[in-house]
Amino acid sequence: MRVWTIANQKGGVGKTTTVAALGGLFAAAGERTLLVDLDPHASLSHYFRLDEEQPGLYHLFTECGQIAQLAQPTQYPNLSVLAANPALATLDRQFGTRNGMGRVLQKGLQAAAVEFDRVLLDCPPLLGLLMVNALAASERVLIPTQTEFLALRGLERMLQTLAMIQRSSGRDPDYHVIPTLYDARTHASRSAMQQLRERHGEQVTRNEIPVDTQLREASRAGVPAAQWQPSRRGAASYQLLFDELCAAEAMAELVS
Ligand SMILES: Nc1ncnc2c1ncn2[C@@H]1O[C@H](COP(=O)(O)OP(=O)(O)OP(=O)(O)O)[C@@H](O)[C@H]1O
Ligand SMILES: [Mg+2]
Structure with a gap:
């Protein structure tokens, strides 16, 4: 089972859209794929029309639920979602820095490792217990970054968070920055892209x-990008990104 986290403390940069698009592509490629919605706002769960009142991620934390039982199938073959519950917003207050709470998701995923080939974790745009759990559980982190000036500052903050978690968990996940919402017609977007690459x-x-x-x-x-209109620019870009990330993963495994 391979676990990727999609995270950025900045909101609205395309995290959930990226999880849905890549999830649809992994599932279509035949991988048994689980998407986990870690955002109390439950955008990903809404994307797939799942009921946030059903037992979901919150019950993994509070009732030792099993991911294999909590995950809900979608209408797409090979694609399941572990839905968010609004009560996730109270986790930090309930558990704070209690020992061991940073590894609940990692342990839950390990117990479900025979059920899924690929797991994508959709983080909320803030640093808390949920993001710490995601980063501790994953071997690769994708950071969608909007190509505009303020978002570049958000990226610096996210990279600091990643370094901090790495120091305390001893894990050293690979990361990729994904430029999103790129608009080649505007100077601001082109210049942000240049800065990002430099x-x-x-x-x-x-x-x-x-x-x-x-x-x-x-x-x-409620349709993943590639299943919606594969020929459109956005969906086609996600297909190219998917190919690039899979190639990078294969290369990393070859040398490790
Ligand atoms: N490449 C794109 N082109 C146009 N619209 C997009 C693109 N990517 C995302 N969006 C739209 O932008 C909005 C925010 O996207 P999304 O929900 O994926 O961001 P997010 O980073 O998950 O946000 P949050 O931090 O609130 O969880 C959504 O309405 C989504 O449909
Ligand atoms: Mg989101």
């Missing part, structure tokens, strides 16, 4: 995700 070089994926209103439509229709 500062973060190899960590930035070659394939960026352009602004494409069809991605918004896909989310409204």
